[in-house]
Amino acid sequence: MRLFLIGLMITGFTTSAFANSAGCGLGSLIFTKDTIMSQTLAETFNGSFLTQFFGITSGTSNCSAHGFAFQEKEAAMYAEANMPSLKVEMARGQGENLTAFSQLMGCNDVSAFSQMIKSKYQNIFPTNDVDAEQMLNHLKSEIQSDASLNQSCHLAS
Amino acid sequence: MRFNSLLILYFLLISVATQATEIPSQEKISAVSQNPYWKRLLHYRKNWFGVDKSEADGLDFFLSPHGKTDPKAELQSDLDAFQNPNSTPVGPLKQHAQCAFPERYRFLKNILALTFSEPPCDDFNTWKNRFKARSVTLIYAAAYFGSPSSMFGHTFLRIDSAPREGQKQKNDLLDYGISFDAVMGPNHDFAYPLRGLLGLYPGMYSQMPYYLKINTYSNMDSRDLWEYQVNLTPEQIDRLLNHIWEMGTTHFDYYFFNRNCSYQLLTLFEVANPEWNLKNQFDVKAIPVDTIRSLLQQNQAIRSIHYRPSLLHTLENRLALMDESELARFHITKNNIALIQESDTAKTLDALMDWQKYEALENSFSVEEAERKIDFRLLQLRAKKPNTQENFSELSLETPLGNSLESSTTAKVPLRPDLGHLSSKFSSFIESEAHVGAFGFELRPGFHDLLDPDEGFLPDSALNIGRVRGSVLLDETKTARLDELLIGEVVSYQPFTRLKKYLSWQVSGGLYRPVETSCTACVAEYLQGGAGVTLGTTKASLSVLFTGHTEFSNTFNDVIGLNYRVGPGTLLLGLFKISENLKILGSLEHIRYFPGPDQHYLSKAELALSYHFMPFDLRLQADSFASPQQNIEAINLSLGFWY
Numbered sequence: 001m002r003l004f005l006i007g008l009m010i011t012g013f014t015t016s017a018f019a020n021s022a023g024c025g026l027g028s029l030i031f032t033k034d035t036i037m038s039q040t041l042a043e044t045f046n047g048s049f050l051t052q053f054f055g056i057t058s059g060t061s062n063c064s065a066h067g068f069a070f071q072e073k074e075a076a077m078y079a080e081a082n083m084p085s086l087k088v089e090m091a092r093g094q095g096e097n098l099t100a101f102s103q104l105m106g107c108n109d110v111s112a113f114s115q116m117i118k119s120k121y122q123n124i125f126p127t128n129d130v131d132a133e134q135m136l137n138h139l140k141s142e143i144q145s146d147a148s149l150n151q152s153c154h155l156a157s
Numbered sequence: 158m159r160f161n162s163l164l165i166l167y168f169l170l171i172s173v174a175t176q177a178t179e180i181p182s183q184e185k186i187s188a189v190s191q192n193p194y195w196k197r198l199l200h201y202r203k204n205w206f207g208v209d210k211s212e213a214d215g216l217d218f219f220l221s222p223h224g225k226t227d228p229k230a231e232l233q234s235d236l237d238a239f240q241n242p243n244s245t246p247v248g249p250l251k252q253h254a255q256c257a258f259p260e261r262y263r264f265l266k267n268i269l270a271l272t273f274s275e276p277p278c279d280d281f282n283t284w285k286n287r288f289k290a291r292s293v294t295l296i297y298a299a300a301y302f303g304s305p306s307s308m309f310g311h312t313f314l315r316i317d318s319a320p321r322e323g324q325k326q327k328n329d330l331l332d333y334g335i336s337f338d339a340v341m342g343p344n345h346d347f348a349y350p351l352r353g354l355l356g357l358y359p360g361m362y363s364q365m366p367y368y369l370k371i372n373t374y375s376n377m378d379s380r381d382l383w384e385y386q387v388n389l390t391p392e393q394i395d396r397l398l399n400h401i402w403e404m405g406t407t408h409f410d411y412y413f414f415n416r417n418c419s420y421q422l423l424t425l426f427e428v429a430n431p432e433w434n435l436k437n438q439f440d441v442k443a444i445p446v447d448t449i450r451s452l453l454q455q456n457q458a459i460r461s462i463h464y465r466p467s468l469l470h471t472l473e474n475r476l477a478l479m480d481e482s483e484l485a486r487f488h489i490t491k492n493n494i495a496l497i498q499e500s501d502t503a504k505t506l507d508a509l510m511d512w513q514k515y516e517a518l519e520n521s522f523s524v525e526e527a528e529r530k531i532d533f534r535l536l537q538l539r540a541k542k543p544n545t546q547e548n549f550s551e552l553s554l555e556t557p558l559g560n561s562l563e564s565s566t567t568a569k570v571p572l573r574p575d576l577g578h579l580s581s582k583f584s585s586f587i588e589s590e591a592h593v594g595a596f597g598f599e600l601r602p603g604f605h606d607l608l609d610p611d612e613g614f615l616p617d618s619a620l621n622i623g624r625v626r627g628s629v630l631l632d633e634t635k636t637a638r639l640d641e642l643l644i645g646e647v648v649s650y651q652p653f654t655r656l657k658k659y660l661s662w663q664v665s666g667g668l669y670r671p672v673e674t675s676c677t678a679c680v681a682e683y684l685q686g687g688a689g690v691t692l693g694t695t696k697a698s699l700s701v702l703f704t705g706h707t708e709f710s711n712t713f714n715d716v717i718g719l720n721y722r723v724g725p726g727t728l729l730l731g732l733f734k735i736s737e738n739l740k741i742l743g744s745l746e747h748i749r750y751f752p753g754p755d756q757h758y759l760s761k762a763e764l765a766l767s768y769h770f771m772p773f774d775l776r777l778q779a780d781s782f783a784s785p786q787q788n789i790e791a792i793n794l795s796l797g798f799w800y
Contacts, residue, residue, distance in 0.1 A: 068333070
């Protein structure tokens with residue numbers, strides 16, 4: 001069994017099929033069900049199942065315009081696509097994915113942001129089933145209850 | 158006041174005067190339409206029959222019905238459309254021609270010194286401004302044997318943005334990638350490789366965040382990424398983006414070998430810097446790493462190079478920094494995560510988390526599923542430990558442009574792909590087979606075999622397409638013979654590691670001369686493959702494979718009365734890297750053929766030695782073939798040259 005991300009752009013940028021309010025419903029749609037055949041097909045010739053392309057995606061998705069994520073959805077989209085990495089780096093208290101995420105969250109003090117998350121890991125991930133949307137909500141309330149982060153982060157909505 | 162009015166009047170007159178000359182002469186239009194830059198923008202290239210025409214296949218790319226073959230007709234139609242505020246909207250975004258073709262517009266406006274009334278071009282400007290582009294990086298995703306198309310590697314672009322608001326440094330992950338890919342659509346079948354070769358898939362540009370590219374290549378496929386920052390001025394970056402936007406109106410038939418992802422990106426660079434001539438050397442094949450070399454050959458075209466290790470390599474780097482007891486704990490708990498304890502160190506837990514992430518991504522259908530597979534207790538335990546010093550996920554090594562790669566960290570950095578041996582090889586050889594001498598040549602258009610130096614390639618692998626080998630007997634007959642016509646060969650003998658149990662496999666097919674039949678002019682069509690395991694290290698390894706063979710040739714009639722034979726075999730192969738310059742390969746294979754008499758078999762033994770002194774190598778090879786009919790010994794000495 002093997003999964004792949006190639007199809008992400010379809011779901012992220014070209015369909016309007018997104019379910020939850022946090023992001024674009026990426027998490028559940030990202031991987032195409034794996035069979036040896038479909039994997040090989042998707043990666044053969046570095047191809048993908050894209051049906052529409054940047055430059056012609058305008059208005060086709062509530063998540064993006066002109067091939068870019070909407071600025072206000074960017075952090076949510078990012079979190080959904082990178083949950084496995086974020087979960088690990090949040091526990092580690094550092095990492096490239098976490099640094100990028102802190103930028104998207106408008107938190108300029110990366111190390112304060114990362115250390116707060118690490119120390120409040122239990123609150124942000126009370127169970128193993130926390131999804132990106134819940135994680136974001138928990139994180140926002142932790143930021144709000146942290147005096148200095150609340151000052152230094154400029155939360156996008 | 159009066160002076161000002163005069164000035165305004167003066168400018169009005171001037172502008173009326175230029176308006177009056179808005180229609181350039183036919184001579185001027187003819188001359189500009191033959192301008193190399195104009196033809197570049199239209200993707201003109203002389204084909205094998207000498208016909209100069211555009212490689213673009215999506216017809217929205219041309220405003221003239223003859224645009225694909227007539228650059229002047231296209232220029233005239235573009236000019237008409239640019240001048241007419243109500244010209245027919247272009248492409249799916251229904252843009253004004255000036256907005257759909259911003260680089261053509263810029264070029265014609267400047268070279269013809271014309272003025273136009275300009276529509277707002279909201280779509281284009283929103284898109285372009287959003288990049289906040291500061292530089293452009295060509296990314297090479299290392300070869301990956303998990304799928305046929307990835308075996309030669311892959312290239313795409315990253316548009317490097319300015320730091321975000323309030324940030325001192327930009328984060329690569331938040332940049333956007335641009336790639337040219339074959340689009341297979343929802344309906345595909347078993348003929349897809351053939352379609353890829355025959356150009357039956359359209360290739361188009363697409364854009365996605367770099368973090369998704371990293372998820373795909375580094376995390377899921379475990380491919381290293383090499384990031385070559387291209388030396389472009391702001392004006393050149395501007396042109397490149399203009400032209401990428403123009404690509405949104407068209408597609409190009411995707412030919413896997415020569416009109417592929419890497420070839421098309423070269424056009425973008427040729428537009429960005431008209432002094433670069435990159436594409437012309439790529440005719441029948443455009444191997445991704447060769448397209449990078451074509452840029453490196455230009456004067457100062459590459460500014461810097463970064464290495465981004467795959468998830469598995471990052472994990473290996475972590476393991477290399479752990480002490481014995483930490484390593485022992487890692488290997489115990491890796492297969493039974495419930496055994497982790499409070500006393501395990503941060504380093505052990507870090508490595509375990511990477512391993513779990515790798516396994517989760519490997520075995521899940523969705524991100525949500527993968528995320529939940531990472532052990533919750535492991536994460537919680539790690540969150541309670543202090544941060545560690547080294548941070549391998551941020552390991553992005555700047556490498557010097559020269560030959561050596563002196564890493565300042567303990568992390569293992571492989572040799573840059575562009576510094577590996579070149580893709581094509583020509584060899585000449587002398588040999589003695591059954592006491593008959595011969596002299597011959599071998600031509601290998603691409604790409605790598607087991608005896609070649611591994612640096613810059615996947616170790617313990619081979620990938621060859623279209624290898625031809627022929628020789629002339631040095632006896633009184635002077636018979637010429639075809640020794641081999643290899644259609645394709647893929648070999649992956651990655652040794653088992655403590656981390657991962659790789660499957661070893663190989664497959665090849667083509668024509669070969671069945672030596673044991675002693676028929677000089679005979680060839681057999683064959684297809685063979687095998688699977689097994691490899692033990693050892695990349696320095697010295699031993700592989701055991703079970704193989705299957707299918708062969709067709711009239712020469713078999715003499716022995717078995719049939720023109721085909723099939724059979725299972727066993728292959729034992731040892732590969733030894735004695736030094737940087739010396740490799741030795743020894744193999745034994747026994748094949749039992751069916752149908753046929755009870756004793757229809759073939760045993761082969763081979764010992765080969767390869768000594769490299771770039772760009773040459775010297776090979777000495779001894780073979781022995783044993784069959785019920787006869788035994789044949791052969792020895793071969795060859796001198797090869799990579800080019």
